[in-house]
Amino acid sequence: MNFYNKYILPKLVNYDMSDKNFGKERSAVVENASGVVLEVGFGSGLNIPFYKNISKLYGLDPSSELYKIANERIKEANFPIEHIKASAENIPLPNDSVDTITSTWSMCTIPDPKLALKEMLRVLKPGGKFMFIEHGASPKKAIENLQKIFTPITKPFTGGCHMDRKIDELITNAGFEIISMKNSGEKYKPLYYLYKGVAVKNI
Numbered sequence: 215m216n217f218y219n220k221y222i223l224p225k226l227v228n229y230d231m232s233d234k235n236f237g238k239e240r241s242a243v244v245e246n247a248s249g250v251v252l253e254v255g256f257g258s259g260l261n262i263p264f265y266k267n268i269s270k271l272y273g274l275d276p277s278s279e280l281y282k283i284a285n286e287r288i289k290e291a292n293f294p295i296e297h298i299k300a301s302a303e304n305i306p307l308p309n310d311s312v313d314t315i316t317s318t319w320s321m322c323t324i325p326d327p328k329l330a331l332k333e334m335l336r337v338l339k340p341g342g343k344f345m346f347i348e349h350g351a352s353p354k355k356a357i358e359n360l361q362k363i364f365t366p367i368t369k370p371f372t373g374g375c376h377m378d379r380k381i382d383e384l385i386t387n388a389g390f391e392i393i394s395m396k397n398s399g400e401k402y403k404p405l406y407y408l409y410k411g412v413a414v415k416n417i
């Protein structure tokens with residue numbers, strides 16, 4: 215891992231993702247999580263204050279650097295948190311073992327989101343919910359074309375972030391059923407089209 219990715223990027227991710235406007239979105243996504251929860255792309259633990267009714271949180275992320283930053287937030291939590299230093303493409307948990315999965319702005323960065331979502335479906339209990347807020351491809355062709363142009367340019371500085379993934383298609387193609395979803399184009403960041411919703415693993 216190069217110097218930028220090890221020492222600078224984690225601090226930038228924590229700073230950027232701490233945006234107050236993101237906080238409101240986070241609470242709406244994770245406050246309904248319940249039971250044993252797997253958070254994919256746990257990052258610096260910014261969702262911790264917004265969980266309301268959970269018995270345990272697995273924070274899965276390959277980045278030890280971000281997990282170190284998460285430590286202060288972990289100490290404040292009133293539920294147990296276990297760090298899983300692993301990639302979502304290979305989740306070290308048994309089949310049908312978690313009640314809820316959450317992911318906030320992580321599907322853009324995971325190198326193989328198709329494989330990651332298959333793994334997430336495997337570990338989620340039948341009837342369990344996957345709650346997400348992600349950014350991805352815009353339905354406006356002109357914006358999507360710009361997203362395709364800018365993704366390879368910005369990826370090396372953003373930890374591998376893709377702006378042009380069709381998040382709903384990825385989730386559905388993995389075998390989840392999306393039961394609610396809201397989309398919004400971001401006013402100030404037009405290349406960051408949002409997908410916020412809940413998907414279920416059918417019984």
Ligand SMILES: C[S@@+](CC[C@H](N)C(=O)[O-])C[C@H]1O[C@@H](n2cnc3c(N)ncnc32)[C@H](O)[C@@H]1O
Nearest residue numbers: 231255256257260277301302318319320323324
């Ligand atoms: C933009 S950050 C979002 C962090 C956090 N979810 C949040 O909302 O603040 C993307 C996260 O995806 C994580 N990530 C990258 N590759 C991953 C993988 N293969 N599996 C799981 N997480 C991954 C990164 O380490 C980082 O924490």
